[in-house]
Amino acid sequence: MSDYAKGLEGVVANESALSKVEGQEGRLSYLGYSIDDLVEHTSFEEVTHLLHRGKLPNAAELEAFQQELRNDRDLPAGVIDFLKSAPADANPMDVLRTAVSMLGLYDKRAKVGEPDQESNRKVALSLVAKTPTIVAYYHRARQGLDLPPVRTDLSEAGHFLYLISGEEPGAAATKTLDVAYILHADHGMNASTFSARVTIATLSDFYSAMTSAIGTLKGPLHGGANEGVIKMLQKIGSLEKVDAFVEDCLANKKKIMGIGHRVYKVLDPRAPHLQKMAVQLTKELGETKWIAMSERIAELMRERKGLNANVDFYSATVYYSLGIPTDLFTPIFAISRMAGWTAQVLEQLEDSRLYRPLTKYVGPETLSPVPPIEER
Ligand SMILES: CC(=O)SCCNC(=O)CCNC(=O)[C@H](O)C(C)(C)COP(=O)(O)OP(=O)(O)OC[C@H]1O[C@@H](n2cnc3c(N)ncnc32)[C@H](O)[C@@H]1OP(=O)(O)O
């Protein structure tokens, strides 16, 4: 036991009205609405409105909000040139991080110093609108495909699926992605949101904050775990090999991707929604082995370590079943979390204070004279 909060575990660093993460109960709500209710009765656009404007929209507000988002999907020519010239074997999260940073170069509203919240609100929405275009355009460009003009007649989820495939998606696939977007939209002071808040609290600009967040989400202990899950399932290969794989990981202290959580001590409340969709989709695909393997891993981890599945565990199988390439799983997480990051940054700026925790110094206590270079 250390005498400080390693990894800031348990430290409360700010106030937020956006999402309530109840770790012992396994509950998650956004501004007083349970995610269980939101996935049943709202769209990602409604949830984004909720996070950005503090209320669920009525029909007229939703129409105006959706239109605003849809009209802001285009990218500056300089960013498109970058997406076309980026290496075809780049990590799409690196491309996304760089492109979002580049967006700041082309946006005169990107200012450091005293915040202009009215302008920031527009920047926030623009980031939600443009992030899917970046991911999809890069995915097409790296395959040598054309970049179709953005459309304004499709929902956020539907438009992303349209851009990556070039075909209008079915209603079921659009609904599945929409639900995944809602479930990933916000999550308290997770590592990437923390990064975004730390960056903006120096009164840096919005694009810098989002660049920090994307770089943080990429890691396999955070958003990158969804890609790790499918790679792990493919590596294991079959249900019969799961037990030996898990035993080996436990014996060698290797992490099982998609399992465990800093805050949830019971099942992550997003997991059952994703699990249900994964079961259905893999059945339709005739590839039920992925879900059977996942269930066995989850069972063993519960029994052996008392650890449960997190949001990344089943989202991987959902995206795989939608035919989405593995290296776009984390960028899809970023697309939906952009709603939460931007809302959190707007909220931070309402009553901001610099984040500056302390370090417990463990270096030499006595000072040594600096020796001349030839004597070191
Ligand atoms: C969207 C999200 O970010 S959700 C999280 C996504 N990340 C993952 O799925 C990666 C796998 N999981 C993990 O690495 C961790 O559970 C984290 C990073 C999510 C949480 O980490 P922490 O709260 O720091 O817990 P920590 O890593 O200290 O683990 C505590 C104990 O549980 C074990 N443990 C935690 N997660 C796992 C896991 N996935 N597989 C095996 N053992 C695990 C640790 O080895 C440790 O065991 P010990 O006490 O016997 O040494």
Ligand SMILES: O=C([O-])CC(=O)C(=O)O
């Ligand atoms: O809250 C966390 O630490 C990680 C997480 O589940 C998320 O960001 O969705």
